[in-house]
Amino acid sequence: MIWEVFRQEEPGDYHKHCGNVHAPDRDMAKMFAQIQHGRRMKTHSLWVVPQDEVGEVDDQDTAFGGTTDKAYRWATTYNRVDASFAKEVADSEAEQRAAEKKREASSQ
Template sequence: MIWEVFRQEKAKEYHTHVGNVHAPNAELAKQYAQIMHARRKPAKSLWVVPKDEIRTVDADEPGIEMGGTTQKQYRWA
């Protein structure tokens, strides 16, 4: 099973995708992620997520609007 790894270097920073690990379960995936992505360069936190659970939203899909869905004309002079 493939697990995607996201890393936060310092508090209040965003998590960024740093790669993936192959592991049969969540516990081993966490251990592999720590070894591969936090051993040499310390991290504040890691997110380890099953690849199958990650969903995408594409702005080009019919019926999908990214931002600007509420009327805010009153703000425009």
């Protein structure tokens, strides 16, 4: 049986997928995950999940975000106003700009 492993580095972080292990049951999966994924990388917590229990949809199955132009839902579209007056608004816009760049890079 294959178990997908998710590692959280610090308390409060997100658990991020870091690989998988073969194990006959949950306890063994937790033990193998510790050895394979929790030993060298900083680890606060690990999750193990049976691979069969993970549902997946990928970019071959669907067009994430749709196929129409959704520029209207991004802060980066509204350039007649300037976000720099409030740090939290500017931060949000910067995160959106970074996400936009990644999306554009992957569509090319």
